[in-house]
Amino acid sequence: MSTKMNHPFHLVDYSPWPLLGAISAMTTVTGLVQWFHQYNINLFLLGNFITLLIMYQWWRDISREGTFQGLHTWNVTLGLRWGMILFIVSEIFFFISFFWAFFHSSLSPTIELGMMWPPMGINSFNPFQIPLLNTAILLSSGITVTWSHHSLMENNHTQTIQSLFFTILLGIYFSILQGYEYLEASFTIADNIYGSTFFVATGFHGLHVLIGTSFLLICFFRHINYHFSKNHHFGFEAAAWYWHFVDVVWLFLYISIYWWGG
Numbered sequence: 001m002s003t004k005m006n007h008p009f010h011l012v013d014y015s016p017w018p019l020l021g022a023i024s025a026m027t028t029v030t031g032l033v034q035w036f037h038q039y040n041i042n043l044f045l046l047g048n049f050i051t052l053l054i055m056y057q058w059w060r061d062i063s064r065e066g067t068f069q070g071l072h073t074w075n076v077t078l079g080l081r082w083g084m085i086l087f088i089v090s091e092i093f094f095f096i097s098f099f100w101a102f103f104h105s106s107l108s109p110t111i112e113l114g115m116m117w118p119p120m121g122i123n124s125f126n127p128f129q130i131p132l133l134n135t136a137i138l139l140s141s142g143i144t145v146t147w148s149h150h151s152l153m154e155n156n157h158t159q160t161i162q163s164l165f166f167t168i169l170l171g172i173y174f175s176i177l178q179g180y181e182y183l184e185a186s187f188t189i190a191d192n193i194y195g196s197t198f199f200v201a202t203g204f205h206g207l208h209v210l211i212g213t214s215f216l217l218i219c220f221f222r223h224i225n226y227h228f229s230k231n232h233h234f235g236f237e238a239a240a241w242y243w244h245f246v247d248v249v250w251l252f253l254y255i256s257i258y259w260w261g262g
Contacts, residue, residue: 124262171213
């Protein structure tokens, strides 16, 4: 029986990573519950460590399939593009729910909030200090990742590495400033609806920045090893799309929550 493939699609081989990834995610969530209720963080850290190991091996396999085995044909990459587009659309609706909760409470504050916004006792952040700096950082990172993409399209290997490196540094810098802002906050997630919406919206955005930074870091090492070419670099393109999405969400967060809502 012939094993020659007569179609342009990729029939994925059996892999242990989906099952092991699900188990590691369950371990992480269980550890999170244990951390909240028993103040023991060990299981949570173990779950994160296992998840990172599986991420590395799963991404290694996908990179091998797309780069060395030639399994990511045009039809396959077209499906991957639509998959990434739909994923970003689902993320947009994810953040819309947070903005909905914020505007629902801020446009018509209830009597429990003192009929004012921000509620009485809340000292909101000055939007022209760290939040403005973070806005400049993310906008700059959007420029550098676009620079990196155009350099890749022009087969300029050195400039692609340099600009991608600057993008990763800016993403890390943003996360450090966000963490410092949280440490300096005069309110917590338990301080009425303002604290809840503020920390959930900005916290999930910060998580997306960390995820996007990890995407770009993987692309950085892949590009150093010459995995990308002018005509075959969807892994990088998907990471750039995701990073631009993170930038746009932050602009809405800054304008609505920090500037208008504060």
